[in-house]
Amino acid sequence: MELDPEFVEEFANLKVSTRKISPEELASFNEKAPLRERSQTKHPSYAHIPQFFYVPPPPADRLRHLLRKEAHSVFLQQQAEEQLDSEELNQLWDRLKEHVTETTAKKQQLISYDDYCKLQSIVGDKCRKYLTARLFAYLLCDSAYLGFVEVATIYNYTIRKVWLTQCRIGLSFYDEVGQGYLREFDLENYLVDLLPTLSQIRDCMQPSFQKFYVCTAVKRFFFFLDRLRTGRIRIRDILASGMINELMELRHEPKKTDTETETEESSPPNCFSMPAVLAIYENYLSLDQDHNGLLSKQELVYYGSGTLSSVFLDRVFEECHTYDGEMDYKSFLDFVLALDNRQTPQGLHYLFRMLDVHHTGYLTEQTLHYFFKGIQEQMVAFSEEAVNFEDISNEIFDMVKPKDPRKITLQDLNNCGQGETVVSILIEFHKFWAYENHNNNPQNI
CATH class of the missing domain: 1.10.238.220 (Recoverin; domain 1)
Structure with missing residues (x-):
């Protein structure tokens, strides 16, 4: 894009100044504004670039806001009507079985590309959107049968795609913006x-x-x-x-399975199930000893094993939103999710924020020593033999292997694969003690 020479010369002559601008200078500047606008908005290439972003109407513009919302709802409703319903999915399954090319000794029904094309020609327009040549090629890459795709794989993919589309449409209805x-x-x-x-x-x-x-x-x-x-x-x-x-x-x-034990071992519990949610809520109520609906630091001390260091809990109440120094249920949920998921980037991000006392974006040896003092206090309380901090500090830096040998960043913790262990031994005594005695008493840190 070639800029106007007059505009380039004007821009080159600009200088930074702290003096006040006189009314005459401001008027002169406004007179030259059309030159800048012409050089930026009248370029021929702009006519070939379609508009790709539409600014949503402001909340004060009630009429435009309601019109946009109604248009969005109509669009989503049209999208929903184009999806396959249960009856159409059943018909698709029948058509797939009618076009099976061959059946293996293990009763696996396979279809070739020729029969797949025949299937495309007889199904309706709604089905044809899913049964594309791209889909067959994609499934063929992972097929164990040369030149064939399992009929069940095509059907399961279609069901999955329909379900995800319906779910996206359902969520989009609540997208107010x-x-x-x-x-x-x-x-x-x-x-x-x-x-x-x-x-x-x-x-x-x-x-x-x-x-x-x-x-x-x-x-x-x-x-x-x-x-x-x-x-x-x-x-x-x-x-x-x-x-x-x-x-x-x-x-x-x-x-239902043969035994409840098999059910529990075969799949992890659903985190949205009633027992899972009740467990968190009941834990909150049990910690709330004064029954005021909020948790103080003295009440949160008893969370989990009851060995979270006082230094770490101080940082939690410094960083989290509180009400007169007490934590509400929402802040407690963040706290629980972080401690229960220390191995995840999200959990480490939360805990690193607590450890980063000076908000510098990294941890130093002094930072580690600050938190280790809380662990040392608990060691004295439990009459355990003291541990040399320098040994622990060296072990932590050896585990993390940060890019800067004197600073540990959040990225370093995520990359090393030992982030969960590092934060655990700095904030919780029983995790530290399990790590310190892992040779004699192996445990999951």
């Missing part, structure tokens, strides 16, 4: 409307507990997906995370 993300308020509304369809929750939840369940579920989404704490998460991130799948599993009754 219309920019592809949900705020906490939007996600809360979505969950409130979704709860009646979750049979595992609906049949055992008291109405008074609903707001606590919604709060717990929303906080889990935002803790893992809103890493920059912007107060919003993208709908595409919600779908890609798999968390929405876990939530939707609660629509169906759990599968």
Whole structure:
């Protein structure tokens, strides 16, 4: 793009000054403004660039806001009508079985590309959008049968794609801004409307507990997906995370197996299930000894094993939002999610913020010593033999292997694979003691 020579000369003559601008100079500057506008907005190439961003109407413009919202709803409704329903999916399965090319000795039904093309020609327009040549080529890459794809694989892919699209449309209905993300308020509304369809929750939840369940579920989404704490998460991130799948599993009754033990060992508990949410809420109530609905530092001392260091808890109450020095349920949820998921980037991010006393973005040997003093205090309380800090500091730096040998960043903790161990031995005595005695008494740190 070639700039106007007059504009280039004018820009080159600009100088930084702290003096006040006179009215005459300001008027002269405004007279030259059209020159700048002409040089920036009248370039021929601008006519070939389509508009790709539309600024949403401000909240004060009520009419435009309602019009945009109504247009968005109509669009989503049209998208929903184009999705395959259960009857159409059943018909697709029948058509797939009719076009099976061959069946293996293990009863695996396979289809070739020629028969796949024949199938494309007889299905309706809605099905044809899914049964593309690209899909067949994609599934063929992972097929164990040369030149063939399993019929069940095509059907399962179609069901999965339909489900994800329907889920995205459902979430988009609550996107008040219309920019592809949900705020906490939007996600809360979505969950409130979704709860009646979750049979595992609906049949055992008291109405008074609903707001606590919604709060717990929303906080889990935002803790893992809103890493920059912007107060919003993208709908595409919600779908890609798999968390929405876990939530939707609660629509169906759990599968019965021969024994309850087999069920527990075969799959991890659903974090959105009523027992999982109740466990967190009941823990909060049990810690709230004065029953004022908030947790003080003296009450939070008894969390978990009861060996979190006082230095670490001081930092928690310094960094977290509190009410007259006491923690509410939302802050407690962040605290629990971080300690229960120390191995994740999100958990390490939360804990690193507590460890980064001076907000420098890195930990030094002095920082480690500051937190280790809390561990040493507990060692004295439990009448344990003192441990040399220099040995612990050297072990930590050896585990992390930071780029700067004197500074440990959050990225270093994530990269080393030992971040969970490092933060645990700095904030919790029983984790430190388990690490210190792992040769004689192996445990998971």
